[in-house]
Amino acid sequence: MDARDVIKIGMSAERRLVVPIERTVGHFVPGMPMVYATPMMILEMELASGDAIQGHLQDGWVTVGTEVDIRHLGASLVGSTVRTTAKVIAVERRVIRFEVEAFEGERKIGDGRHARGLVNVENFTRRLQPK
Template identity: 85%
Template sequence: MDARDFVKIGMSAERTLVVPPERTVGHFVPDMPMVYATPMMILEMEMASGDAVRGHLQPGWITVGTEVDIRHIGASLVGSTVRTTAKVVAVERRVIRFEVEAFEGERKIGDGRHARGLVNVEMFNKRLGAK
């Protein structure tokens, strides 16, 4: 399967999240501030990237995250509304590359690049079963 046949540069998606306490660094690490945790921001960026292409994949195929290069440049408190965007910037045979950003209002709180690999679910599960 070649992603270039159905995924196009410019495809995009957006997600919105009201930051809950369980997505803060203080939730995971005692004595740390209750601000939006970097891994949770990256999760939303990955989810937005998957959303951007999911409806265009062939049955039995998914994408999985393979690379992240992210900057977290601003803190957000519990209750803040964070908007995360992802846009396809390159498509290779089995790799889809995205530019991702996160905002609290108009203020950018994160940006970077993310890649997702195209995977056949049946073959993937067979490989996992062999381990």
């Protein structure tokens, strides 16, 4: 499968999350503040990116995260609603590149770039089997 045949620049998706305690840095690292953790923000950015294109992939194909270049610009407390967006900005044969952003209300709390690699699940799984 060639991503250029089915994925178009401008495809996008948005996710919303009410920040739970389990997604705070203090939940993972004792003594740290109970604010939205950077890896959890990146997770939402990756999921939004996948959401933007998943419905256009052929059966048996998925994308996996391959690159992140993210800035976390501001803290968000437990109970805050975070909106994460992803938009396709480039498409190569097996790589889709995204611009990603996260907001709490109108305040931007994160931005950056993310890339996802196109893989055939059957072939991918076969390569992971012990030899």
